[in-house]
Structures are given as structure tokens and as C-alpha cells.
Amino acid sequence: EVQLVESGGGLVQPGGSLRLSCAASGFIFGSHWMSWVRQAPGKGLEWVANINQDGSEKHYVDSVKGRFTVSRDNAKKSVFLQMSSLRAEDTAVYYCARRNGGLSGYFDNWGQGTLVTVSS
Amino acid sequence: DIVMTQSPDSLAVSLGERATINCKSSQSLLYSSNNKNYLVWYQQKPGQPPKLLIYWASTRESGVPDRFSGSGSGTDFTLTISSLQAEDVAVYYCQQYYSTPITFGQGTRLEIK
Numbered sequence: 001e002v003q004l005v006e007s008g009g010g011l012v013q014p015g016g017s018l019r020l021s022c023a024a025s026g027f028i029f030g031s032h033w034m035s036w037v038r039q040a041p042g043k044g045l046e047w048v049a050n051i052n053q054d055g056s057e058k059h060y061v062d063s064v065k066g067r068f069t070v071s072r073d074n075a076k077k078s079v080f081l082q083m084s085s086l087r088a089e090d091t092a093v094y095y096c097a098r099r100n101g102g103l104s105g106y107f108d109n110w111g112q113g114t115l116v117t118v119s120s
Numbered sequence: 121d122i123v124m125t126q127s128p129d130s131l132a133v134s135l136g137e138r139a140t141i142n143c144k145s146s147q148s149l150l151y152s153s154n155n156k157n158y159l160v161w162y163q164q165k166p167g168q169p170p171k172l173l174i175y176w177a178s179t180r181e182s183g184v185p186d187r188f189s190g191s192g193s194g195t196d197f198t199l200t201i202s203s204l205q206a207e208d209v210a211v212y213y214c215q216q217y218y219s220t221p222i223t224f225g226q227g228t229r230l231e232i233k
Contacts, residue, residue, distance in 0.1 A: 035222075045162075045170065045213055047222040059220050095169055106160045106217045108181070110169035 002026040002109040004096045009114030012086055016118070020081040022096030022111055029077040030054075033099035035107065036070060036081050038092035038116075048094070050103065051079060057103075064090075086118045122146050122216050126225035132233040139201040141228045143214035148194045149177075151218065158218035161190055161199045164227075165210045173212075174199065206232065 008020040022034070036048040049070040050059040058070050069082040079096060093115050097107040123146040133139040149158045157177035162170035172181045174190035177197055187202045201208055209232060214225040 044227045045164075045215070045224045047224070050220065050222075061221050100175075103220070104158065104217060106158075106172070106175050106215070107162075107170070108172050108175075110171075113169055 002098065004098065004109060004111035006094065006096050006111045006114040009094065009116045011117045011119065013120050014087060014118055016086050017082070017084040018086065018116060020083065020094055020096075020114060020116070022079045022081075024077045024079070024096075024098070027098070030074040033102055033105065034072060034079040035097045035099055036079075037095045037097050037107070037110075038090075039095070039113075040089075040092045043092075046092075049081065050099070052103070083116070086116075088118050090116060091118045092116060121221055122149075122219060122223050124214055124216055124223050124225040126212075126214060126228050128228060129226065130229040130231065132231045133201075133204045134233045135206065136203050137233075139204050139208070139230055141199045141212050141214075141230070143192075143197040143199070143225050145195045145197075145216055145218075147218075149197075149216050149218045150194050157193050157197070158216055159190075159192070159197050160215050160217065161188075162213045162215065163208075163210045164213065170213060201230075204230075204232070 003025045005023045051070045067085045072079045093113040095113045096111040098109040099105040100108040127142045159177040161174040164170045178190045211227045
């Protein structure tokens with residue numbers, strides 16, 4: 001069974017940093033693109049970042065470019081999202097998602113999410 | 121960026137009746153080389169992550185009840201629930217994976233009338 005478990009969320013002040021982690025199990029982690037998707041409270045879904053199988057290719061939504069960095073450790077079957085210069089509008093539940101079919105694939109499995117709150 | 125627009129924003133349907141949700145993309149999601157539409161539908165219940173229902177616009181994910189179906193091509197797509205059940209109350213999202221950035225519709229809230 002595919003499992004994705006996020007951690008690392010919490011309350012952070014504007015301008016602060018936070019590192020999210022997603023631990024994967026139940027599939028060959030190194031064979032899949034992985035993504036982060038967020039959902040602000042009461043709002044819709046927003047894709048945040050992608051990373052390819054070996055970490056050599058990454059993509060970001062414009063609003064986080066230069067502030068967020070996605071990475072992965074295939075030996076530990078984990079993907080990470082380093083977030084810096086956080087803003088109130090980054091407040092959201094952050095989901096880790098597996099992509100089925102590479103860069104042109106859809107999200108076939110999601111974690112339960114971790115809540116990030118940016119507030120003073 | 122491809123803009124995804126769903127209609128309606130909310131919908132109330134009686135149990136056992138048909139529910140129809142529409143999704144329109146700002147450009148075609150049909151890739152000519154493989155004749156596939158890069159469109160998925162998700163269901164999200166309160167406090168839960170999205171759940172994949174339909175991919176390639178019309179292929180039902182394993183384990184999804186056959187009352188859920190997807191149709192459409194190019195820029196216009198539809199999710200149909202043929203006979204609404206109480207457990208279908210949720211927010212439904214369409215999403216394109218034709219190009220980066222991946223974009224979602226704003227969601228359609230489905231309730232029981």
C-alpha cells in the first residue's frame with residue numbers, strides 16, 4: 001500500500017523558515033516524480049513544486065520561486081520542501097503527492113497533509 | 121498558464137439523482153501524439169486529502185464506483201455521478217496535467233438536496 005506521511009508543519013513568523021518532510025513507503029520511491037500541493041484554509045488546491053526521480057529537475061509555481069526549494073533523498077525514501085521568507089499567504093495545508101507517469105503524470109496518491117501557519 | 125474553470129460552484133442534488141459538474145480549460149488538453157486528454161477529477165471530503173477519481177478525462181481509477189464517469193475532450197469536460205449517494209457529498213476538483221504549472225479548477229461543492 002502506498003503511504004505518504006508529511007511532517008514539519010507548524011506556526012512560524014512572517015519572514016521565517018520551515019522544512020517539510022514527506023516519508024514514502026509501499027512503492028519504488030526512486031521511480032517517481034514527486035510534488036507538493038497546498039491548500040489555504042477554506043480554499044482550493046494549488047500546485048507548489050515538482051521534483052524528478054533523481055532530483056536533477058525541479059519546477060515551482062511563480063509565487064514561491066526563490067523562496068522554496070524542493071529536494072529528495074531516495075535512500076531515505078523522502079522528499080522535502082524547504083520554505084524561507086514565509087508570508088501570511090503561504091499559510092496552508094501542504095500535501096505531498098506522487099506523480100503517476102512522470103512530468104506529464106497526474107497525482108495518484110496523496111499524504112494527509114501538514115499545516116503551516118505563518119503569523120506573528 | 122492554463123486556466124481551469126468549473127461550473128457550477130455549488131450544486132444540490134437529491135439522493136439517487138444525477139449530478140453533473142463541468143470543467144473548461146483555457147486551452148486544449150488533448151495531446152495529438154497519443155490522443156489523450158490530460159485531465160483528472162478528484163474528490164475531497166472535509167479534513168481529507170483529495171482522492172483520485174478519473175484520469176485521462178474518462179478512465180476510472182481502480183476502486184472508484186461505476187456511478188462516477190468522466191467525459192469530454194479538448195477544452196470541455198464533465199464529471200457525472202449517475203445516482204447520488206450520501207457518501208458523495210464532497211468538493212470536486214478538475215486538474216490539468218498537460219503543462220507546467222499544473223492547475224486546478226476552483227472546486228464544486230456537492231450537497232444533498
